[in-house]
Amino acid sequence: MFDSPLSDSAYEVLGVAADVDDEELRRAYRLRLRQTHPDTGGDAAQFVQVQRAWELVGTADARAAYDRGHGFGATASYSPDAPAWRPPTRPADTRPKARSFGQPGGWRRERYLDLMREWAGRGVELADPYEPALVRRAPHEIRRLLADALAEEATARIVSELGMGFTIWHDVAADPRDPDVKLDHIVLSPSGLYAVLSEDFGAPVRTRRGELIGDAVVGAPVAQLVLASRALGRAAKVKFSAAVVVLPDDDVAVVAEELGKVKGLPVVVVARSALAGVLRRGVSGAREIGGNELFDVRTRLQHTVRFV
Structure with a gap:
C-alpha cells in the first residue's frame, strides 16, 4: 500500500495536493474518515487506507520523512556498469546465499x-x-x-x-x-x-x-x-x-x-x-x-x- 508507483500516494488517498498546509490536511483526513467509515456506508478497505495514509503524513516529523524518503530509487539494485547483481548483505549475516x-x-x-x-x-x-x-x-x-x-x-x-x-x-x-x-x-x-x-x-x-x-x-x-x-x-x-x-x-x-x-x-x-x-x-x-x-x-x- 502506497509503495507501488501504480498506487495512490498518501496525499491522493486523503484527496489533497502534496503541498497543502497542516490544517487543511487534517480537515481532509477527518472528511475522508467520515466518507469511508463502514458504519456510515463507506468501504472498509478505503477506510483502512485513509488511516494508513494519516499515519504516514499526519505529523510534522512523519510527513517530512515521507516527503523526503518515499522515493522509488532507494532500493535500486541495478547498475549498467555492474557485471552481475549481488544481493544486499548485512554485516553480521554470514549464511551462504543462493x-x-x-x-x-x-x-x-x-x-x-x-x-x-x-x-x-x-x-x-x-x-x-x-x-x-x-x-x-x-x-x-x-x-x-x-x-x-x-x-x-x-x-x-x-x-x-x-x-x-x-x-x-x-x-x-x-x-x-x-x-x-x-x-x-x-x-x-x-x-x-x-x-x-x-x-x-x-x-x-x-x-x-x-x-x-x-x-x-x-x-x-x-x-x-x-x-x-x-x-x-x-x-x-x-x-x-x-x-x-x-x-x-x-x-x-x-x-x-x-x-x-x-x-x-x-x-x-x-x-x-x-x-x-x-x-x-x-x-x-x-x-x-x-x-x-x-x-x-x-x-x-x-x-x-x-x-x-
Missing part, C-alpha cells in the same frame, strides 16, 4: 529511464528520475515498468536468502526470436525447477480458470509465463516443475493459491511474504529434482541461458 546470475529488474529499469527522459522532454535535466511526485505524474505505461522492476528486485532479495542449495537466474531471454519475451526469474532447487513471474499491478488481483483477472491486469500473464517457460525448456532440453506468480501481499486474498495445471504445467499464485516457503516445500503436482539430475539441469541452463 547462487544468482543476471540483473533482476535491470531490463525494465533501463526502459523506464529511457522513457522517463523522453516523456520529460529533450534538454530537461532530471535530477532524480525516481522522485515520487515525478513518477506519479508519468504515464501509466512508464510507471508500470518501474513497478515491475521493483517487484523483480523484491523477489530477488527473497530468493537470494534461500541458501546454497538454490541457483537463480534473473531477467532471462526466453525466446531468441522475440526480445520482449523473458522470464523474470528461474529458480532451481531440490524441490523443482520453477519459472517465476514478479508482478505489481497496483491493485487487488483475483484468479479465474487458471488466469489472473482484475481491473489492472493486462493480457494473460499466467499463459504468457507458461509459454515462455516452455520455449526456454525446449531450448535447454529441461522440464520446468511449476510456474510461480509473485504478487504484493496486499494484492492477493490467499497467500498461496494453486491454480492446477495450465497447458500441462502446475501454477501457483503466491503472496511475496510466502514465496520462500513455497519454493522450499514445492508445489502440488510438481516433479522434484534431485541427485545427478540437479547438476545436469543446472549445467544445461548455464549453457543455454541468455540475459535480456
Whole structure:
C-alpha cells in the first residue's frame, strides 16, 4: 500500500495536493474518515487506507520523512556498469546465499529511464528520475515498468536468502526470436525447477480458470509465463516443475493459491511474504529434482541461458 508507483500516494488517498498546509490536511483526513467509515456506508478497505495514509503524513516529523524518503530509487539494485547483481548483505549475516546470475529488474529499469527522459522532454535535466511526485505524474505505461522492476528486485532479495542449495537466474531471454519475451526469474532447487513471474499491478488481483483477472491486469500473464517457460525448456532440453506468480501481499486474498495445471504445467499464485516457503516445500503436482539430475539441469541452463 502506497509503495507501488501504480498506487495512490498518501496525499491522493486523503484527496489533497502534496503541498497543502497542516490544517487543511487534517480537515481532509477527518472528511475522508467520515466518507469511508463502514458504519456510515463507506468501504472498509478505503477506510483502512485513509488511516494508513494519516499515519504516514499526519505529523510534522512523519510527513517530512515521507516527503523526503518515499522515493522509488532507494532500493535500486541495478547498475549498467555492474557485471552481475549481488544481493544486499548485512554485516553480521554470514549464511551462504543462493547462487544468482543476471540483473533482476535491470531490463525494465533501463526502459523506464529511457522513457522517463523522453516523456520529460529533450534538454530537461532530471535530477532524480525516481522522485515520487515525478513518477506519479508519468504515464501509466512508464510507471508500470518501474513497478515491475521493483517487484523483480523484491523477489530477488527473497530468493537470494534461500541458501546454497538454490541457483537463480534473473531477467532471462526466453525466446531468441522475440526480445520482449523473458522470464523474470528461474529458480532451481531440490524441490523443482520453477519459472517465476514478479508482478505489481497496483491493485487487488483475483484468479479465474487458471488466469489472473482484475481491473489492472493486462493480457494473460499466467499463459504468457507458461509459454515462455516452455520455449526456454525446449531450448535447454529441461522440464520446468511449476510456474510461480509473485504478487504484493496486499494484492492477493490467499497467500498461496494453486491454480492446477495450465497447458500441462502446475501454477501457483503466491503472496511475496510466502514465496520462500513455497519454493522450499514445492508445489502440488510438481516433479522434484534431485541427485545427478540437479547438476545436469543446472549445467544445461548455464549453457543455454541468455540475459535480456
